[in-house]
Amino acid sequence: MGEHSIKDLIDRYIEISFIVNRCGQSLVKSQVGSDLTYDQHYTLRHIYKSGSCTSSELAEVFDVKKSAITAIITRLWEKGLILRTRDESDRRVVYLTLTDKAKALFEDTEERIQKLVESLINNFEEDEINQFMDSFEKLKNFMLQSKENIQTEETK
Amino acid sequence: MGEHSIKDLIDRYIEISFIVNRCGQSLVKSQVGSDLTYDQHYTLRHIYKSGSCTSSELAEVFDVKKSAITAIITRLWEKGLILRTRDESDRRVVYLTLTDKAKALFEDTEERIQKLVESLINNFEEDEINQFMDSFEKLKNFMLQSKENIQTEETK
DNA sequence: ATTAATAGTTCATGTGTTGAATAATTAAAG
DNA sequence: CTTTAATTATTCAACACATGAACTATTAAT
Structure with missing residues (x-):
């Protein structure tokens, strides 16, 4: 080239x-309705998919500091969407789970987002979208790799 | 499918x-160094590429309200990176341009970002990245189209 | 038993965003 | 020409998100 x-x-x-x-x-x-923000929906999404997770895990996935997660979780908790449960064998960790209200809200919102994405994807031929997704996923992995390299450089 | x-x-x-x-x-x-945030860099980027632009244009491109742009521009202006010049033939509009300091800062930062993107792109075969970019651009256009549809629906 | 490390929270501060109100100016309608 | 729209940008209050430092509580390591 x-x-x-x-x-x-x-x-x-x-x-x-x-x-x-x-x-x-x-x-x-x-x-996403006016009940949730973009980040709040994706927070619900991660907990929904994993069933239960911790603040540290969310901080890792979202690539932000833990205090940022605490703030988001507290807002969701105030809306009655999140349960915080202490682990009895290691009382430092707090498990985050969704209330039934949150599950219903998430499913409803996610369905609308899926329809939106479907309408975008349907513009493509099947071969093209499959090829695109494969490359997109590769890019994702290269990015994650690149991020790790930068982080390990910083700590040495 | x-x-x-x-x-x-x-x-x-x-x-x-x-x-x-x-x-x-x-x-x-x-x-991006500690002098700028992510959004601030992209704001400089747009003005740099266009030479001169207005708040309304930035609000359109960034897809946010004009008051959000005013806030970003004011912060850049306080750092001595932006000039505001009133149009003499239509005194409502304000042209935004970069100071020399901003141009130098942008070029420096942009070069580092370009190197980063290059290191990601270099992981791909030439054919694959070209195919990916074509699909990516198509997706961009479908998204813009979809956004327009939603907006015209809201105003009817 | 003392010292590290870990998980999570709190708080002050800064950035980005919206929506409503306002000012200034130009365009449109009568 | 004068009143009324519409347009461009700003200000302000309120909120969401992000960081970094300090702190609590708990567990792990020496």
Whole structure:
């Protein structure tokens, strides 16, 4: 690949990913009701999928400090969507689970988001979307790898 | 495509795009110095690329209300990175331009981000990344289209 | 038994966002 | 031409999210 086109490719990626991020968030927000924010929905999503998790785990996945998670969880807890249960064998850890109200709310919202994503995906041919998803997943893994490298460099 | 696999595909997309977003932002932040935030860098980026723009234009591109832009611009202005110039033929509009300090800061930061993106892109074969970018751009356009549809529905 | 490390919270501070109200200016309608 | 719309940008109060430092409680290591 020539010097010229690689620079253009990078520029193009930075541009497109920015718009896809912004626009994607905006579209998801339009489907999430006024009961929840974008981050709150994704918090419910992670707990829903894993059944039960801890603040530390969420901080890891969301890539933020634990105090940020405490704030989000407290807001969800105030809305009656989250239960905090201490582990009896290690009383430092607190397990986070969803209330029935939260499960119902999540399922409802998630269904709307799924329909939105489906309407986007349906614009593609099956082969193209499968190829795209494979590359997208590769990119995700390269990013996670790159993040780890940076973090291990910082601590040495 | 079967009923089963389309559901899985949607789920997979929601999952991967969330991580790519978060991780991508985190990687960019690691390259943006402590002088700027992520959004501030992208604000400089847009003004740099366009030479000069207005708050309304930024609000459109960033998909936020104009008051959000005013806040960001004011912070950049306080750092001596932005100039506000009134249009003499239509005194309602204010043109935003970068100071020399901002241009230098942007170029420096952008170069680091470009290197980061390059290191990610280099993991791919040329054919694959080109195919990926084409699909990614299509997705971007479908999203923009979808957003417009939602907005015109709201105003009718 | 003393010292580390870990899990989680609290608090002060800063950034980004909305929505409503306002000011200033221009465009449209009568 | 004058009143009324619409447009551009700003201010302000209120909230969500993020960090970093300090702290509590608990467990692990020496």
